[in-house]
Amino acid sequence: MLASGDRPYAQTIQALRDKGLRPTRQRIALGRLLFDGGNRHVTAEALHAEASKGGVKVSLATVYNTLHQFTDAGLLRQVVVDGGCTYFDTNLSDHHHFYHVDDARLEDIPGDGIEVQGLPQVPEGATLERVEVIVRVHGDRKAG
Amino acid sequence: MLASGDRPYAQTIQALRDKGLRPTRQRIALGRLLFDGGNRHVTAEALHAEASKGGVKVSLATVYNTLHQFTDAGLLRQVVVDGGCTYFDTNLSDHHHFYHVDDARLEDIPGDGIEVQGLPQVPEGATLERVEVIVRVHGDRKAG
């Protein structure tokens, strides 16, 4: 984990350094938004809005850059469920997702009980990278 | 199926009419490209290129419109595997996909042997729409 409540910056800064990322004001702030608290699924747009709302001055371009740097550094995972916008997931463990079509929201499928049976061999010459299961659902949790 | 080799237009035209789509030159041509022959996965860009190469004059905007109309009519299915471009699949049966990351190519997983075990209940108030399994692979079939 990057940081927890009581040691505000120290852990975040260390985690960034460990990944070879210079701990700038922007990276620290975004890192804390992303990694303090539970697992999150964010878009660049949403994280930028959240940062702005929280008084963090950071440009959208930097949010994009930072999300990709974090992804390259192995701090985030990219999830594709919806053409037209990219989601970043702070949960790096092997897991799958519900995708709420109506509100374009991504949710971790709890537990790792999912198992895909009957997978054929990957095509010749190809190497398995990852199996993604996306359970598309509609209608909100607060019913509608 | 929309059309097969020997009755060039008749079946395509009929299929379009059945779906309430006026059988225009463009729709017929795109329909034949899509549905004559086996299952296909196309992007708007790629289908437009293919049409142009084949001497069919059709604008990219019309290709987009047509793909969506075909999808709404239940002749195509949309598949999301890659932000930044939309794939349309002519295979309407219940099936899943290999996604070749390196060449951004989609491939049907043959057979319907895949089964997802251990799916949790969908969140309260939500309704299951579809379970998508995407097997991401890299390295081409012709190895490399």
Add this chain to the structure above:
DNA sequence: GTGATTGCAAATCTTTTGCACTAAA
């Protein structure tokens, strides 16, 4: 200081849209 990082605005890419023109019924 020096090089990495940021911000801005412009560029890019995919997709959609408005509207005059064309074609199907």
Add this chain to the structure above:
DNA sequence: TTTAGTGCAAAAGATTTGCAATCAC
């Protein structure tokens, strides 16, 4: 004719890039 469909070019939305200004070391 009458209405749906098409093409073009412009608009829109997400993301990226170039470059001067700024910050971490």
